[in-house]
Amino acid sequence: MRNYLPSILLIAVFVIVWEVGARIVNTEFILPAPSGIGLKLWDLKGLLLKEHLTSTLLIIVIGLAISIVLGIALAITMTQSSVMEKTFYPIIITSQTIPIIALAPIFVLWFGYSIWSKVVVTILITFFPITVSTYDGLRSSSKELKELLLTMGASKKDIFFKLDVPSAIPYFFSGMKVAVPLSVIGAAIGEWLGAQEGLGYFSRRMMTQFDGAGVFAPIVILSLLGIIFFLIVIMFEKKALKWRK
């Protein structure tokens, strides 16, 4: 805790300057004061937490779950078959330099305002780090250990479960630590483009109402969501990698 003191101080100073600044500027819809955002959060807590948070959470959870399942499956396929690897790996790497996300508006045409248009955005944004890190992890298993296992008479299955999978776990978690904050961003972007509920949607909608505090309040919740998800990943990571000193 002591280590974070300077950061906390800086944030405190920032919030105070913001508060004072906001009171001087005094146009709430352009620059709401932190106190105003706090009050708004309190006022709307029921609505934001019950309705909009649930909706955004659902998008994130479904999107991440699909990304994880597909990502791991593809990573395994690529490590097991060199044809698949040669086919998909260059595409996956190249696809990362392509702003596929710019296609997001068209998803609304394909999926309407259903949850799927947002889930697809979330998947697109999280699929890459999960797949690539899992793949790199599966590939990272030491050749020496593999040969050692072979000299013990290990089968392909033994090598996969006893060597490749454990070697991949740290990499998988690195990927998750990148993917999880991105999933929150993905859900929010998805909601801008077509939604009837959700924190990203609510924030954008409050803009049309000239309600500055209302714009920031859901973003505060989104931020907390990002941090909480991140901490959950770290918790699982600590548990899975307790052999690391």
Next chain:
Amino acid sequence: MRNYLPSILLIAVFVIVWEVGARIVNTEFILPAPSGIGLKLWDLKGLLLKEHLTSTLLIIVIGLAISIVLGIALAITMTQSSVMEKTFYPIIITSQTIPIIALAPIFVLWFGYSIWSKVVVTILITFFPITVSTYDGLRSSSKELKELLLTMGASKKDIFFKLDVPSAIPYFFSGMKVAVPLSVIGAAIGEWLGAQEGLGYFSRRMMTQFDGAGVFAPIVILSLLGIIFFLIVIMFEKKALKWRK
């Protein structure tokens, strides 16, 4: 080249299936055919390349330039002063779990429909990888080499320029390889939120015109842009790291 054959084949198959699928579905504004997109690209090449590409390029270049300057400056400050490090590092790391990008709509209120609202989105999305990788790079310099330099009577400046900077360069390029595709995405997202020109804007505008090929055409250019930027970074990297075998 031979190595990419399977990928190229798969992409070819995908494009053909898409073409056939699009012709069967036959609703151009939901699913334009690749051939239609190609034709559209050709038709609009002047407009897209001269006007919209220039505008998007300007956003990317300004945004990346500012991110690089600020990112390197902050990374250096953090390595040189432990107070700065303790203050900023936790904030930078935590900020990454916060969907700041969700604030993008409000930038329009702050910066108007000028280029700056889009540049800010680009900076927000690229600042983190550049700063963190440069910082990690500066920190990565070997303690042994530093002590060796000290035994030669090296000054702080010697150590910075002869050891820290060269050690940071590979990390900086890793950061750039992440940041450059993100900058394209950032510019596109920025343009969704309000713009008069640019490829992201044009794509979205074509949606309002029900011109499916027109939606995809600028995205093709954005994709090429992402790939070209990436290749440029790799080129510079090869040059700077020619000592790597």
Next chain:
Amino acid sequence: GDKEATGKADELKELDVMLDWYPNAVHSFLYVAKEKGYFEEEGLDVSIQFPANPTDPLNLAASGKIDIGFYYQPDVIMARANEDIPVKSTGVVVRSPLNHLVFKEDSPVQTPKDFEGKKVGYPGIPLNEAILKTMVKSDGGDPEAVEMVNVEFELGSSLIADKVDGVIGAYINHEVPVLESKGHGIAYNNPVDYGVPSYYELVGVTSDQTWEDEQKKIEAFWRAAEKGYDFMEKKPDEALDILLDNQDEANFPLDEEVETKSMEILLPKMESEHGFGSQSEDAWQETADWLKETGLIEEIPEMEDLFVE
């Protein structure tokens, strides 16, 4: 007529409509029909959605993701003419433009030609560009000298934050009273006074496919809507109460004063001697001619493709 005898909710047919914007007084008839059970009487279970993007009502109707989207007559013609988008109007809600050129009362600009060299925000719908150009031109100005900025839905905020000098695409029944109620002095120009035909502001659009498959359903919708409208016309206060009861208070709080004012402006523009929802070929033709004149369309589509009774 051939009304289906219904009652049980599980036999109701689902029908998705998307409003042109967030719910306000103009949509009272829908909420009345819903509340009073007119839709249910027609065997419909209507769900009402609001768009996240200005063009979604037409887009999603065309792609069949919704059954009816409320949109603007000229855009329907443009979609049909330029991209052969298979959508048609199935009924009219508002019969003349609500869309006005809105600016601050105390600003130096007062008529369309004053906007030369100024910025005008609009919600990304090209029609608004045409309206503004016609207005500036008929006011003796140079349309090319006006800078148009796509501000999506942020019409009001961009105006009062001084990011633009005026906005087009704003409604005299909504943005104007809302801004006034927040204490901003607002003025506006009516496009009809500056060379723009009195087009239908709001029509309900359906894709050709949906029309073919679900004609009965659509017709049932309009029958129920008409009942809703009749109620709204006779008892505007009560209709308003129903709307206010149905509002999503935290999401989009409506101001009773604003909506009352809005209702006053609206009712005359919704009234038709041929009955609620009715359409005339002349009105379609006139609007299409204007669009061709402005260059927004090159050919005038077949009238039977544009609307059905």
Next chain:
Amino acid sequence: MSKAVLEFKDVSFQYQETDKSIDLLDSLHFRVFDGEFISIIGASGSGKSTLFRLITGLEQPVSGSIHINGEQRPNRLGSVGYMPQQDLLMPWRTIYENAVLPLEIKGVSKQDAHQQVVKGLKEFGLSGYEQNYPSDLSGGMKQRVSFLRAVLSGSNILLLDEPFSALDAMTKLSMQEWLLAQWEKRGQTILFITHDVNEALFLSDRIFILTERPVKQLKEAVVPMNRPRTLSGLHAPEVTKMKEQLIEQLRERISL
């Protein structure tokens, strides 16, 4: 002399590279007898590790045959115990889980495996560390776990490929003495690759020297020392003479 537990009969071997092939063994013939301790020395790249890869079955001879305990099988994987350079323990497995690995792979029942591992850990002075991770152990302790793992493979032949090269000089000394004690107690046959001539002399009955490429024949030196051995035995005149000869043979191939 007792029976041959390992025999190479006219074994030839080469690595295929894209543009060329590297001939390493050419009709190589040798025998190792039950209970022997054999060291293998030779310049870097001379093919020492390749010999082990052939014995374990990771590689197959191009011609000739390899007999283990009198049998010739194409799939030799799993038939000898192998202890690699450094320790190569799995960092994510506890000491117990690392040691039990060969038994797991052989499909030994959990109960049997538990008994064997617990007994082994005790004999090797590792009791109490069952639930620790490798990172908690010193270099010498890790080498003992690695050796136990090779022993638990159940084979009478153990191949040790420079097992002590990563240890510091003092720890190495202790491990050598410990290894000798274990070998004398257990009577397994050990093949031991090393770069260190002193180590080879101190430990082994016979030393195989690889000098040519491709290897047609192993030069062989019988160490003129009785067991049990002491470090001072290394200074006996016949031993120092042999040592100088060995170094001379190896130096012919050195280039910096």
Next chain:
Amino acid sequence: MSKAVLEFKDVSFQYQETDKSIDLLDSLHFRVFDGEFISIIGASGSGKSTLFRLITGLEQPVSGSIHINGEQRPNRLGSVGYMPQQDLLMPWRTIYENAVLPLEIKGVSKQDAHQQVVKGLKEFGLSGYEQNYPSDLSGGMKQRVSFLRAVLSGSNILLLDEPFSALDAMTKLSMQEWLLAQWEKRGQTILFITHDVNEALFLSDRIFILTERPVKQLKEAVVPMNRPRTLSGLHAPEVTKMKEQLIEQLRERISL
């Protein structure tokens, strides 16, 4: 005997850790004379590298004084040549750029520096590799570049901290002979840390042994061999006796 180029006078030193302090030296006193070759041996953690850190000036004594070439200066950084364990070349600098580093830092003019480096590279058999990167060189060549870099620091005292520990046995042997030749030719004073008793005996005039903690006094052994030396000289009876004594002294502290 010639003059003392390095002298520790009652030097005490300790590392401060958060919870405790580690006493390493307690009023240590010793002298090294011009042109000597001194090896330092001692168990891991006994403080060998710490001695070097004190000499170079990376650490300061808690009490006592350190005299280099008769002078006592608080900032000794830059006054001796230091060659670390392994090679520690900068991978991004060519061989030439690596060798020129100490001259760059001393601010020697480019022209002078160029002359010195080119001459040095030639003497060390590295001509033709000026523009190569370290990754192109063999282990022995890298060590020679590293040694040249230490020599170019211009100091008459060179500290070598286990420079050959990462080399394989054969390369190590060649490097030892090469180092002796260089030292005999140049007449610098060398302090050499090693774990390898053979190496210490083969190379040095005197051997310092660190046995206690904190170190109050260095045990010292004068190697009973004339120069030039050969490997066979190591088998002379007085040498093997000294070797056994040294190993005995070190073993007292070994624990696995």
